[in-house]
Amino acid sequence: MNMDVRIPHDLDPETKADTISREKAYSHQLQQAGEWVHIWRNAGQYSNLSIFDVKDNERLHEILWNLPLFPYMAIDVTPLAVHPSDVALLEN
Amino acid sequence: MNMDVRIPHDLDPETKADTISREKAYSHQLQQAGEWVHIWRNAGQYSNLSIFDVKDNERLHEILWNLPLFPYMAIDVTPLAVHPSDVALLEN
Amino acid sequence: MNMDVRIPHDLDPETKADTISREKAYSHQLQQAGEWVHIWRNAGQYSNLSIFDVKDNERLHEILWNLPLFPYMAIDVTPLAVHPSDVALLEN
Amino acid sequence: MNMDVRIPHDLDPETKADTISREKAYSHQLQQAGEWVHIWRNAGQYSNLSIFDVKDNERLHEILWNLPLFPYMAIDVTPLAVHPSDVALLEN
Amino acid sequence: MNMDVRIPHDLDPETKADTISREKAYSHQLQQAGEWVHIWRNAGQYSNLSIFDVKDNERLHEILWNLPLFPYMAIDVTPLAVHPSDVALLEN
Amino acid sequence: MNMDVRIPHDLDPETKADTISREKAYSHQLQQAGEWVHIWRNAGQYSNLSIFDVKDNERLHEILWNLPLFPYMAIDVTPLAVHPSDVALLEN
Amino acid sequence: MNMDVRIPHDLDPETKADTISREKAYSHQLQQAGEWVHIWRNAGQYSNLSIFDVKDNERLHEILWNLPLFPYMAIDVTPLAVHPSDVALLEN
Amino acid sequence: MNMDVRIPHDLDPETKADTISREKAYSHQLQQAGEWVHIWRNAGQYSNLSIFDVKDNERLHEILWNLPLFPYMAIDVTPLAVHPSDVALLEN
Amino acid sequence: MNMDVRIPHDLDPETKADTISREKAYSHQLQQAGEWVHIWRNAGQYSNLSIFDVKDNERLHEILWNLPLFPYMAIDVTPLAVHPSDVALLEN
Amino acid sequence: MNMDVRIPHDLDPETKADTISREKAYSHQLQQAGEWVHIWRNAGQYSNLSIFDVKDNERLHEILWNLPLFPYMAIDVTPLAVHPSDVALLEN
Structure with missing residues (x-):
C-alpha cells in the first residue's frame, strides 16, 4: 500500500513536529x-510503500485510521496474496 | 514495482504455456x-508486486528486459530507499 | 456509490464534531x-461504499444533498440493476 | 469490487456461449x-459490482482467478470493513 | 448518458451496415x-448524448443491453433529477 | 455541458446566499x-447537465462568463448537433 | 481541435495510401x-491542431464525419470565441 | 498552447484588477x-488557446514566465510545425 | 521527450528485426x-528518454516522423530551455 | 525526473525569496x-527536467528531501539506464 503525505504549509510547526514524532513511535510499535x-x-x-500482515480488513482499517498523519x-x-512463483513455496 | 500481464487471447496455446513456465523458472533463479x-x-x-535489490539500474533493466513475459x-x-521509521535502524 | 470525505483541516473542531454526529444519526434513520x-x-x-434502494432519482438526490457531510x-x-446471475432469480 | 467484461469481437461464438454459461454456474455455486x-x-x-465474504486474500484470489471470464x-x-455507522452495530 | 461507438475496422461490411440500420430502427421505436x-x-x-425517461434501472439496462451496437x-x-432552478417548477 | 460547483467552505455565508439566489434568477431568465x-x-x-441553444460561441461564452457562480x-x-436517428427528422 | 490519427498496422497498404491522399485533397478544398x-x-x-470557422455545429460535424481518415x-x-485581449478588437 | 487561469477567491480585489489589466497590456504588446x-x-x-511564433524555446519561456497572471x-x-496539407505549401 | 515502443505481437519477425536494426543506425547517425x-x-x-538540440520544430518533426519505429x-x-540555475551560466 | 514547483500564493514574500535563493545555491553545489x-x-x-548520477537510491532521496523547495x-x-543505441557504446 502506498501512503502519500501532504502536510498543509500553514500547519502550526509544533503540531507538525509532534504529529511526525508520534507517527514514528506508532510505526515502530x-x-x-x-x-x-x-x-x-x-x-x-x-x-512510503508498506506491507501489512493483519488478520482481517477490520484490523487493517483500525491501524491506518489511527495513524497520527492519517488526516x-x-x-x-x-x-x-501469495504468488505461485514465490520460492518459499518450493521449500514446503 | 508492479507488473501487469496481458497475454493476447489469440496467442498460440503452446507458446503461451512455454512462456509462462520459463517465466517461473527465471523468477525462481x-x-x-x-x-x-x-x-x-x-x-x-x-x-504482481515485486521488490528487487540490485546493484544499479543497468542490472535492474537487464533482469526485467529478459523476463519471458516482458513483451x-x-x-x-x-x-x-530505507525509511527513517524502519525498526531495523533502531537495532544498529 | 462511493462517498469520499475530505474535511478541511482548518474547520472549527466543534462544528466538525457536531457534523459527524449528525451524519451518523441521519444514516441510522x-x-x-x-x-x-x-x-x-x-x-x-x-x-464508504453504500447501496441505496429508493423509488427514483429525485429521492436519491434529496437523501444525498441533505447528508450533513455533503459539502x-x-x-x-x-x-x-438486478444481475441475471443473482441466485435470488433461481428461487422464483 | 467491480468486474468489467470485454469479450473480443472475433472470439468464436461457441467458446463465447460456453464460457458465459460456465461463468453463471460458477457464480451460482x-x-x-x-x-x-x-x-x-x-x-x-x-x-457487475460484487461483494465477497472470504476468509483471506488467498481465497479471494483463487475465486477470481478461476472465473471462466477472468481472461x-x-x-x-x-x-x-464494517462501517461504524452500520445499524447492525446498534443491535449488539 | 454518453455512448461512444468504436466499430472494429476489420468487421465485415455487411454485418456493419445491418447493425447500424437495426440500431436506427430500435432508436426510433x-x-x-x-x-x-x-x-x-x-x-x-x-x-451521442441521450436522455432516457424510464421507470427504473432494470428497464434502463434492458434498453441499453439490447442496442444492436452495444458490443x-x-x-x-x-x-x-429535476433541477431546483428548472422553470417548469415555477409554473406549478 | 456539465457545470460542477465547488463553493469554498470559508466563503462568507451572506455572499454565498446572495450568489446562489442571483444564479437562480439568471437561469430562470x-x-x-x-x-x-x-x-x-x-x-x-x-x-447540473444543461443544454443551450444559442446563435454562436460568442453568445455561449457571454452567458456562462456571467453566471453568478462562474468563479x-x-x-x-x-x-x-442534430443526430441522424432523431425521430424529429422523420416528421419532415 | 486536436485530431490524432492511429492507422491499424494491418491495414492494406493500398487502402492506406489512397485514404491519406483523399484526406489531403479534402483538407485543401x-x-x-x-x-x-x-x-x-x-x-x-x-x-494536427486545426481551427475551423463554420456557420454552426451541424456543418462542423458534417466536415469532420466525412474526413477520409475519420474512422x-x-x-x-x-x-x-473571440478573446477580449485580441488586438483585432482595438482596431474597431 | 492552453492557458487556464485560476485566481484564488481570497486574492485582494485591487491586486486582482491590476494584474488582469497588466496582463491585457502585455498581451497587446x-x-x-x-x-x-x-x-x-x-x-x-x-x-485561452494561443499560438506563438518565437525564435526559440528561451524566448517562449521568457514571454510566458513574465505573464502577470503566470502564478x-x-x-x-x-x-x-508546418502541416504537409497546409494550402500555403501549394502556393510556393 | 519520452518515446514508448509497443510493437504488435503479430508483426512478422523479419520486419521487426529489420526495423529495430534500422532504428539503431538512424539514432547513431x-x-x-x-x-x-x-x-x-x-x-x-x-x-527511452531523449534530448534533442535542433534548429526548429520543423526539423524536430522531420527527425521523429522518420524514425523506423515511429508507427x-x-x-x-x-x-x-536553459535553466537559470544551470552552472554553465556561472562560467560566462 | 520532473520537479514541478507550486508555491502557495499566500506565502510570506521574504520566506519565498530566501527559499528560492537557497535552492539555487544548493543546485549549484x-x-x-x-x-x-x-x-x-x-x-x-x-x-525542471533534471538528470542525477548518484551511487544509490539512499543518496538520491537525501538530495531531493533537502531541496529548499521540496515542500x-x-x-x-x-x-x-544506458541505452543500447547510445553512441558512447560504439567507442568502447
Missing part, C-alpha cells in the same frame, strides 16, 4: 508487533 | 540469487 | 427506513 | 456457498 | 414510445 | 428566453 | 473554401 | 510585435 | 551529427 | 560535485 511487515521510502517523495495522507490499499 | 527479494500476487489481478507486461518501476 | 440498504467502510480510507464529500453514483 | 454475498449489474454496462475481465478490488 | 427522450450527436465524434459501445450513465 | 433549453440535476452532485464552477462544454 | 482556417502539425505526433481518428473539439 | 500570433477564448472557460495559470505547451 | 544529444533507457520499459511509438514532446 | 548532471527548464512551466514540489522520479 506495529513493526515490532509483526503487523507492519515492511516500510520503504519512495525515493524523492514524502510517501494528511492519501492511502492506496492493494490486497496481496 | 533470481529469487535464489537474492536479487528478486519479494513477489506477491495482487489479489484478483494477473499482476506482454506493463511494468511500473518505483525506486525505494 | 435511513438504514432503519430501508432506503440505505448497505454501508461498508473502504479499508484505510475516510470513505465535504465527493460522491460517485452508479445505478445498479 | 459461490453465492450458494455464502462467499459471493452480492452481485448487481452496473446499469448499461457489461460489468476478458478488468477487476478492481476494494477491501471493505 | 424507443423515441416514439417516449422512453428515449432526447438524442444529440456529439459534434465531430461517433458518439462496440462505451456507455457512461449519469442519473439525473 | 435565460430559460424563459429559450437559450437555456434544459437543466437537470446530476443526482448526488452539486452540479466557483468547473464547466465542460460539448458542442452538439 | 476546405481550406480554400475558408472553413478550415488553420492546420498545424503537432511536432513528433501523427496528429482512425480521435478528435477533440473545443469551441472557441 | 506581444501581439503587435508579431510573437503572439493568435489568441482565442475557450468558450465557457477562464482560459495563477496552468499552461500546456505543444510545439507546432 | 543523428547522435553523431549532434542533433540527438542524449538517449537513456527508462529502466524496465521498452522506452509503433507513443512520443511525448516537452520543449526545454 | 550539487552540479559542481557532479551528482546533478543536467537541469533544463520546461518551457512555460515553473518546473512545494511534486517530483516524479524515473530510473534511467
Whole structure:
C-alpha cells in the first residue's frame, strides 16, 4: 500500500513536529508487533510503500485510521496474496 | 514495482504455456540469487508486486528486459530507499 | 456509490464534531427506513461504499444533498440493476 | 469490487456461449456457498459490482482467478470493513 | 448518458451496415414510445448524448443491453433529477 | 455541458446566499428566453447537465462568463448537433 | 481541435495510401473554401491542431464525419470565441 | 498552447484588477510585435488557446514566465510545425 | 521527450528485426551529427528518454516522423530551455 | 525526473525569496560535485527536467528531501539506464 503525505504549509510547526514524532513511535510499535511487515521510502517523495500482515480488513482499517498523519495522507490499499512463483513455496 | 500481464487471447496455446513456465523458472533463479527479494500476487489481478535489490539500474533493466513475459507486461518501476521509521535502524 | 470525505483541516473542531454526529444519526434513520440498504467502510480510507434502494432519482438526490457531510464529500453514483446471475432469480 | 467484461469481437461464438454459461454456474455455486454475498449489474454496462465474504486474500484470489471470464475481465478490488455507522452495530 | 461507438475496422461490411440500420430502427421505436427522450450527436465524434425517461434501472439496462451496437459501445450513465432552478417548477 | 460547483467552505455565508439566489434568477431568465433549453440535476452532485441553444460561441461564452457562480464552477462544454436517428427528422 | 490519427498496422497498404491522399485533397478544398482556417502539425505526433470557422455545429460535424481518415481518428473539439485581449478588437 | 487561469477567491480585489489589466497590456504588446500570433477564448472557460511564433524555446519561456497572471495559470505547451496539407505549401 | 515502443505481437519477425536494426543506425547517425544529444533507457520499459538540440520544430518533426519505429511509438514532446540555475551560466 | 514547483500564493514574500535563493545555491553545489548532471527548464512551466548520477537510491532521496523547495514540489522520479543505441557504446 502506498501512503502519500501532504502536510498543509500553514500547519502550526509544533503540531507538525509532534504529529511526525508520534507517527514514528506508532510505526515502530506495529513493526515490532509483526503487523507492519515492511516500510520503504519512495525515493524523492514524502510517501512510503508498506506491507501489512493483519488478520482481517477490520484490523487493517483500525491501524491506518489511527495513524497520527492519517488526516494528511492519501492511502492506496492493494490486497496481496501469495504468488505461485514465490520460492518459499518450493521449500514446503 | 508492479507488473501487469496481458497475454493476447489469440496467442498460440503452446507458446503461451512455454512462456509462462520459463517465466517461473527465471523468477525462481533470481529469487535464489537474492536479487528478486519479494513477489506477491495482487489479489484478483494477473499482476504482481515485486521488490528487487540490485546493484544499479543497468542490472535492474537487464533482469526485467529478459523476463519471458516482458513483451506482454506493463511494468511500473518505483525506486525505494530505507525509511527513517524502519525498526531495523533502531537495532544498529 | 462511493462517498469520499475530505474535511478541511482548518474547520472549527466543534462544528466538525457536531457534523459527524449528525451524519451518523441521519444514516441510522435511513438504514432503519430501508432506503440505505448497505454501508461498508473502504479499508484505510475516510470513505464508504453504500447501496441505496429508493423509488427514483429525485429521492436519491434529496437523501444525498441533505447528508450533513455533503459539502465535504465527493460522491460517485452508479445505478445498479438486478444481475441475471443473482441466485435470488433461481428461487422464483 | 467491480468486474468489467470485454469479450473480443472475433472470439468464436461457441467458446463465447460456453464460457458465459460456465461463468453463471460458477457464480451460482459461490453465492450458494455464502462467499459471493452480492452481485448487481452496473446499469448499461457489461460489468457487475460484487461483494465477497472470504476468509483471506488467498481465497479471494483463487475465486477470481478461476472465473471462466477472468481472461476478458478488468477487476478492481476494494477491501471493505464494517462501517461504524452500520445499524447492525446498534443491535449488539 | 454518453455512448461512444468504436466499430472494429476489420468487421465485415455487411454485418456493419445491418447493425447500424437495426440500431436506427430500435432508436426510433424507443423515441416514439417516449422512453428515449432526447438524442444529440456529439459534434465531430461517433458518439451521442441521450436522455432516457424510464421507470427504473432494470428497464434502463434492458434498453441499453439490447442496442444492436452495444458490443462496440462505451456507455457512461449519469442519473439525473429535476433541477431546483428548472422553470417548469415555477409554473406549478 | 456539465457545470460542477465547488463553493469554498470559508466563503462568507451572506455572499454565498446572495450568489446562489442571483444564479437562480439568471437561469430562470435565460430559460424563459429559450437559450437555456434544459437543466437537470446530476443526482448526488452539486452540479447540473444543461443544454443551450444559442446563435454562436460568442453568445455561449457571454452567458456562462456571467453566471453568478462562474468563479466557483468547473464547466465542460460539448458542442452538439442534430443526430441522424432523431425521430424529429422523420416528421419532415 | 486536436485530431490524432492511429492507422491499424494491418491495414492494406493500398487502402492506406489512397485514404491519406483523399484526406489531403479534402483538407485543401476546405481550406480554400475558408472553413478550415488553420492546420498545424503537432511536432513528433501523427496528429494536427486545426481551427475551423463554420456557420454552426451541424456543418462542423458534417466536415469532420466525412474526413477520409475519420474512422482512425480521435478528435477533440473545443469551441472557441473571440478573446477580449485580441488586438483585432482595438482596431474597431 | 492552453492557458487556464485560476485566481484564488481570497486574492485582494485591487491586486486582482491590476494584474488582469497588466496582463491585457502585455498581451497587446506581444501581439503587435508579431510573437503572439493568435489568441482565442475557450468558450465557457477562464482560459485561452494561443499560438506563438518565437525564435526559440528561451524566448517562449521568457514571454510566458513574465505573464502577470503566470502564478495563477496552468499552461500546456505543444510545439507546432508546418502541416504537409497546409494550402500555403501549394502556393510556393 | 519520452518515446514508448509497443510493437504488435503479430508483426512478422523479419520486419521487426529489420526495423529495430534500422532504428539503431538512424539514432547513431543523428547522435553523431549532434542533433540527438542524449538517449537513456527508462529502466524496465521498452522506452527511452531523449534530448534533442535542433534548429526548429520543423526539423524536430522531420527527425521523429522518420524514425523506423515511429508507427509503433507513443512520443511525448516537452520543449526545454536553459535553466537559470544551470552552472554553465556561472562560467560566462 | 520532473520537479514541478507550486508555491502557495499566500506565502510570506521574504520566506519565498530566501527559499528560492537557497535552492539555487544548493543546485549549484550539487552540479559542481557532479551528482546533478543536467537541469533544463520546461518551457512555460515553473518546473525542471533534471538528470542525477548518484551511487544509490539512499543518496538520491537525501538530495531531493533537502531541496529548499521540496515542500512545494511534486517530483516524479524515473530510473534511467544506458541505452543500447547510445553512441558512447560504439567507442568502447
